[in-house]
Amino acid sequence: MIVPSVRGMKDILPPESERWSALESSFLAKAAAYGFLEIRTPVLERTELFARAVGESTDIVEKEMYSFTDRSGESLTMRPEGTAPVVRALLAHRAELGEWPVRLCYTGPMFRHERPQKGRLRQFHQLGAEMFGTDSPYADVEVLAFLSGFLAEAGLDRVSLEINSLGDAACRPQYHQALSDFLASREGLLCEDCRRRRTRNPLRVLDCKSEHCMEATRDAPSILDSLCEPCRLHFEFVERGLAAAGIPFARNPRMVRGLDYYRRTTFEFVIPGMGAQNTVAAGGRYDGLAEMLGGKERVPAIGFAIGVERLMLLLGEGEGGGRAVEAFFVASSPRFLDEAFRRKMELAGKGVRADMDYEGRSVKAQFRRADRSGAKVVVVFGEAEDARGAVVVRDMASGSQEEVSRDEAMRRLIGLKKEE
RNA sequence: GUGAGUGUAGCUCAGUUGGCAGAGCACCAGACUGUGGCUCUGGCUGUCGUGGGUUCAAUCCCCAUCACUCACCCCA
Structure with missing residues (x-):
């Protein structure tokens, strides 16, 4: 519980x-x-x-x-x-x-x-x-x-x-007295609450939502005249x-x-x-x-x-904040998790938010998450590029992607942030 | 403090005139053995707010309690 x-x-x-x-x-x-x-x-x-x-x-x-x-x-x-x-x-x-x-x-x-x-x-x-x-x-x-x-x-x-x-x-005291006297003369017309209020806090009677009371106090003395x-x-x-x-x-x-x-x-x-x-x-x-x-x-x-x-x-609801994810890192094999994680931390240190999946899910599942995160680009750490010290950078909106060196990819992501 | 209504899966809700509960969305997996958004297929999830009572049996009836919502009161 x-x-x-x-x-x-x-x-x-x-x-x-x-x-x-x-x-x-x-x-x-x-x-x-x-x-x-x-x-x-x-x-x-x-x-x-x-x-x-x-x-x-x-x-x-x-x-x-x-x-x-x-x-x-x-x-x-x-x-x-x-x-x-x-x-x-x-x-x-x-x-x-x-x-x-x-x-x-x-x-x-x-x-x-x-x-x-x-x-x-x-x-x-x-x-x-x-x-x-x-x-x-x-x-x-x-x-x-x-x-x-x-x-x-x-x-x-x-x-x-x-x-x-x-x-x-x-x-104020004179007005209170005047209002009090007025209300006393209308006592019979007031609701139960207002009869009680009349002696304790006469001003409140003027604020009563009851139609009877509003009617009864229509020509009550106004504070502004006093x-x-x-x-x-x-x-x-x-x-x-x-x-x-x-x-x-x-x-x-x-x-x-x-x-x-x-x-x-x-x-x-x-x-x-x-x-x-x-x-x-x-x-x-x-x-x-x-x-x-x-x-x-x-x-x-x-x-x-x-x-x-x-x-x-x-x-209302409005747009509501939430920090946008700049990039999502996809590791095509668990052995790239370390590298991706290190790069993600590096970006965070520079004020750029990147995200990734730690659970070793399929590439497909990682892409699904990338899509939902709203990331502008996905960086894929994969076998083919790894030998060349490169990654694939994919633009999620257009679907176009290209292979660039890891350092170049980092520079681009930091640049992406600065453009905003 | 007073009155009324609501409380069922992560979310929005349906439901049984009492027989251990469903839909949509979401989520997960698959439909090409490195690539998302659409579509299709399959799958997961619930102390039916909580505690008592009535009953062979209660999520559905009764009592209490808590929370939420709305109104009164009052106030930002």
């Missing part, structure tokens, strides 16, 4: 793994072009970090964290998201990271104990970026331009960007910036985020008609988080995360 893998955790096999690597490198390259350099933080953090950053009463902290007590009695948690660890690292290494703004990005696995579903796993992966140390809405526009540019370059079309503002400490002057100006600046950058977007005053730390700008890239998990990337501004985590100074910040699995889903 083989040991099964853990629920919701998947092996990523070639050639899919090749596409993952390619996606990650293109992300890091794009990030570098915008000034974001990679940070690698531990997968494990103290549970307290997420409890404080993400919010005690969020679903993530309440029931989705992989937490355990380690041998020293400390409660540790496998990170459910990437922002809190990066902020923690920023505060710990403030002096080493240079002047504001500090731009960091990351890639890696995150863990949440949810019921697995299409586009949702227990170990999933994110590409993320965070920009620290400026309140300027230019930062919001920059981060969105980076994200939107990356998604487009990755080959994603049909995405739409939705933006919203959650206000700040000055205006913003204080600074928040309103900030939001409008971001909108103008996006327009100037040629990035299409839509306001969505009902957009809700699952983490408590967001302030002001929030955004999501969604794919219409992709099923339940239609958010491929999301983020927002979190100006208060550094202080919540014990930072002495205020560090305004904005960032995003992209769901790699969801992005891969959208990009």
Whole structure:
């Protein structure tokens, strides 16, 4: 009985793994072009970090964290998201990271104990970026331009960007109160879930998919109408910036985020008609988080995360990597295996991939394998040529072949690689 | 956490109203005793997810369990 893998955790096999690597490198390259350099933080953090950053009463902290007590009695948690660890690292290494703004990005696995579903796993992966140390809405526009540019370059079309503002400490409480009062007046019309949400997290009611609730909240007060002057100006600046950058977007005053730390700008890239998990990337501004985590100074910040699995889903199978085999060596007799093997190793050392059959199969079978391997040429080590120190080089596409010296054959194969 | 569906050869699936299981593809060998892709011929492979129960007998019925899928919830 083989040991099964853990629920919701998947092996990523070639050639899919090749596409993952390619996606990650293109992300890091794009990030570098915008000034974001990679940070690698531990997968494990103290549970307290997420409890404080993400919010005690969020679903993530309440029931989705992989937490355990380690041998020293400390409660540790496998990170459910990437922002809190990066902020923690920023505060710990403030002096080493240079002047504001500090731009960091990351890639890696995150863990949440949810019921697995299409586009949702227990170990999933994110590409993320965070920009620290400026309140300027230019930062919001920059981060969105980076994200939107990356998604487009990755080959994603049909995405739409939705933006919203959650206000700040000055205006959000008033809005909460206003919304709460409104919902109280409509209590009877709400679904069971929403009645519960009404007191705990009123914003969620606006996001309910139930038709009754959507109807009942049609004329609910909008957060965007309740913003204080600074928040309103900030939001409008971001909108103008996006327009100037040629990035299409839509306001969505009902957009809700699952983490408590967001302030002001929030955004999501969604794919219409992709099923339940239609958010491929999301983020927002979190100006208060550094202080919540014990930072002495205020560090305004904005960032995003992209769901790699969801992005891969959208990009489809694609061509998929896999390294092409340049040449396949056929040994017409087992006594040529040594020679063929030595040549194969020699080519590998030069970065050329050759393959051969080690099992002593018939020439016919070796050719069949050569064909399937996709090799451009087959090199035959045979009796007749051996006396002359030569081999037969066959072009698999055309079927033409000729006899050349072994050294010449090697030179050609190395040349073949260089032509690409 | 809730609900529904699925789980049979490497892959995609069929199947028996309960009697120790099949197809296609793939794979292997052969159809010229050094040469592939097409065609033809032959061949190999399964604890019928796992553990119990009912039965003379279960892959097919019952219970449990695990995994996967989809939806809800929530989120990347």
